[in-house]
Amino acid sequence: MSNATTATVFDDGELARIRAGFPILTRTVRDGRPLVYLDSGATSQRHTRALDAERAFSEQVNAAVHRGAHQLSEEATDRYEQARATIAGFVGGATDEVVFTKNATESLNLVAYGFSNSVAGQDKDPRLSLGPGDEILITEMEHHANLVPWQELARRTGATLRWVGVTDEGRLDLDGVHGPALGELLTDRTKVFAFTHVSNVLGTVNPVRRLADAARSVGALSVLDACQSAPHLALDVADLGVDFAAFSGHKMYGPTGIGVLWGRQDLLAAMPPFITGGSMIETVRMEGTTYAAPPQRFEAGSPNAAQAIGLAAAIEWLQELGMDRVHAHEQALTERLLAGLAERPWVRVVGPVDGVDRGSAVAFVVDGVHAHDVGQVLDDQGVEARVGHHCAWPLHRRMRATATTRASLAAYTTPAEVDALLVALDRVPDVFGVAS
Amino acid sequence: MDLYQELILEHSKRPQHAGLREPFEAEVHHVNPTCGDEVTLRVHVEGEGADAVVRDISYDALGCSISTASASVLAEEVIGRTVAEAMVTHEAMRAMLTSKGEDPGDEDVIGDGVAFAGVAKYPARVKCALLGWMAFTDALHQAGIDTNSTTTAP
Ligand SMILES: Cc1ncc(COP(=O)(O)O)c(C=O)c1O
Numbered sequence: 001m002s003n004a005t006t007a008t009v010f011d012d013g014e015l016a017r018i019r020a021g022f023p024i025l026t027r028t029v030r031d032g033r034p035l036v037y038l039d040s041g042a043t044s045q046r047h048t049r050a051l052d053a054e055r056a057f058s059e060q061v062n063a064a065v066h067r068g069a070h071q072l073s074e075e076a077t078d079r080y081e082q083a084r085a086t087i088a089g090f091v092g093g094a095t096d097e098v099v100f101t102k103n104a105t106e107s108l109n110l111v112a113y114g115f116s117n118s119v120a121g122q123d124k125d126p127r128l129s130l131g132p133g134d135e136i137l138i139t140e141m142e143h144h145a146n147l148v149p150w151q152e153l154a155r156r157t158g159a160t161l162r163w164v165g166v167t168d169e170g171r172l173d174l175d176g177v178h179g180p181a182l183g184e185l186l187t188d189r190t191k192v193f194a195f196t197h198v199s200n201v202l203g204t205v206n207p208v209r210r211l212a213d214a215a216r217s218v219g220a221l222s223v224l225d226a227c228q229s230a231p232h233l234a235l236d237v238a239d240l241g242v243d244f245a246a247f248s249g250h251k252m253y254g255p256t257g258i259g260v261l262w263g264r265q266d267l268l269a270a271m272p273p274f275i276t277g278g279s280m281i282e283t284v285r286m287e288g289t290t291y292a293a294p295p296q297r298f299e300a301g302s303p304n305a306a307q308a309i310g311l312a313a314a315i316e317w318l319q320e321l322g323m324d325r326v327h328a329h330e331q332a333l334t335e336r337l338l339a340g341l342a343e344r345p346w347v348r349v350v351g352p353v354d355g356v357d358r359g360s361a362v363a364f365v366v367d368g369v370h371a372h373d374v375g376q377v378l379d380d381q382g383v384e385a386r387v388g389h390h391c392a393w394p395l396h397r398r399m400r401a402t403a404t405t406r407a408s409l410a411a412y413t414t415p416a417e418v419d420a421l422l423v424a425l426d427r428v429p430d431v432f433g434v435a436s
Numbered sequence: 437m438d439l440y441q442e443l444i445l446e447h448s449k450r451p452q453h454a455g456l457r458e459p460f461e462a463e464v465h466h467v468n469p470t471c472g473d474e475v476t477l478r479v480h481v482e483g484e485g486a487d488a489v490v491r492d493i494s495y496d497a498l499g500c501s502i503s504t505a506s507a508s509v510l511a512e513e514v515i516g517r518t519v520a521e522a523m524v525t526h527e528a529m530r531a532m533l534t535s536k537g538e539d540p541g542d543e544d545v546i547g548d549g550v551a552f553a554g555v556a557k558y559p560a561r562v563k564c565a566l567l568g569w570m571a572f573t574d575a576l577h578q579a580g581i582d583t584n585s586t587t588t589a590p
Contacts, residue, residue, distance in 0.1 A: 372471055372500035372564060376439060388471040396472065402498055403472050431440055432501070433449075 033382030041408025053313035083312035107246035107261035197229035202351030254311035268294035443551035447505035462578035473499030507568035
């Protein structure tokens with residue numbers, strides 16, 4: 001999937017136009033240094049079109065959505081539902097398969113809580129009920145958001161949690177070089193297989209279709225963490241063959257407080273609600289309640305309507321830009337960064353060292369210097385990268401790193417910013433007196 | 437960079453009193469959940485209450501230069517002192533680190549601890565500098581020393 005492009009696809013003029021949509025990129029940090037923002041994997045900057053859409057909605061249309069029959073409420077509901085349709089189009093799903101949440105973490109919990117204890121009885125869908133003897137499969141490269149909810153589900157139901165390991169290179173150990181192979185882990189005991197599309201640390205792009213097909217072949221449901229793919233490459237849930245996909249608006253040029261769960265219609269229809277209350281009901285009597293059809297069933301309470309509309313605006317901007325071009329641009333920059341790091345033998349990249357099946361998160365360690373200290377030297381020069389374990393602690397343990405420094409790129413990242421990181425990095429060995 | 441004073445770099449490269457030793461009354465393990473820094477720390481105290489003397493602080497620190505150097509300075513400043521004196525030093529360190537740069541620190545009270553004054557300007561790093569101190573006070577509690585009654589002692 002990665003053609004080794006040498007030229008960046010966005011030329012200087014186009015990059016300047018892209019960056020003009022992100023006013024924050026012109027600010028300075030730490031005593032007047034230009035901001036070099038390389039932490040878009042944690043949260044991206046927000047496009048003015050997303051902000052404008054939020055503001056226009058709030059100034060002209062704001063009213064409770066799906067509640068009330070006055071004109072404003074109708075218009076607000078209409079905008080909110082249009083936003084849903086835009087997002088459905090972006091991922092290649094049907095509109096009523098898109099559930100708005102607060103963030104990907106909530107989306108993943110919504111799915112995990114949709115599974116329940118098989119011994120608790122009632123008329124549960126067998127695909128969604130779990131008990132002792134059943135298995136949940138995840139991977140060792142998951143973000144805590146796609147790890148802890150599954151540990152908790154195992155604890156609640158007595159099911160067993162298993163995981164696919166990671167190779168030294170930072171790929172899923174599907175062939176069982178270091179531990180069990182996928183074929184041994186994914187069996188007819190497996191009820192659900194949850195995995196990330198792109199690792200937020202290693203950058204590894206996983207073979208989603210192969211994993212989803214393997215899950216389906218044993219009757220397990222597949223859950224995709226699309227946080228680090230939705231902003232960077234063209235997503236098509238039908239092509240990918242997964243049953244659920246989750247992502248966050250704030251990582252794709254949209255607002256915070258809005259996330260998405262896409263789920264196959266028949267599965268959402270079979271799933272119990274996660275959070276209950278207003279707006280998710282069909283009828284309510286003192287004796288009991290019946291629930292609305294999806295997606296409303298999963299959107300209890302007043303939603304973040306303005307933020308949903310802001311996210312749709314960000315997505316429209318991305319669609320105009322073209323996800324293929326965004327991907328090609330980031331790919332070229334990633335290769336530039338990897339090549340620069342390779343020239344520095346005192347740096348070890350944690351994850352694939354070439355651009356093949358690789359996203360634009362690049363984590364690394366500097367021999368003899370803790371990531372916090374590396375990050376501090378970068379920050380002092382205006383280069384904002386992330387340090388720590390990036391909410392993937394088991395993965396760091398596996399890669400034998402206490403913490404890493406991570407640069408993550410975006411559509412607005414320039415080749416000059418990649419070079420600025422490399423130059424800033426060269427100060428690290430001097431400050432800490434380690435060999436370079 | 438004013439954050440990385442020579443003293444900090446020296447302590448982080450050659451941490452004083454590092455390693456875990458016997459005897460000890462309590463051992464604690466503290467982590468900084470945002471970055472994964474860890475410290476295992478033991479205290480050996482003799483005596484009771486505020487007059488108890490800290491005979492040894494031994495530790496195994498896995499972390500950034502700030503947290504490692506801070507554990508080293510802690511051990512250097514506190515070993516051989518009474519718990520009451522240690523608490524005065526701790527309080528002065530904490531006050532300096534959380535002052536956002538207003539309090540430069542008093543060398544007579546915190547010794548090499550003054551090298552950490554620059555950390556106060558980087559709120560994200562204050563936790564690193566306090567990790568060892570938090571572990572130390574926790575270890576005293578676990579060893580049965582009531583540090584609250586000692587903080588106000590002269
Ligand atoms: C791969 C991955 N999964 C899940 C998440 C969780 O996203 P959020 O914190 O927006 O819920 C993140 C980002 O932090 C991520 O990078």
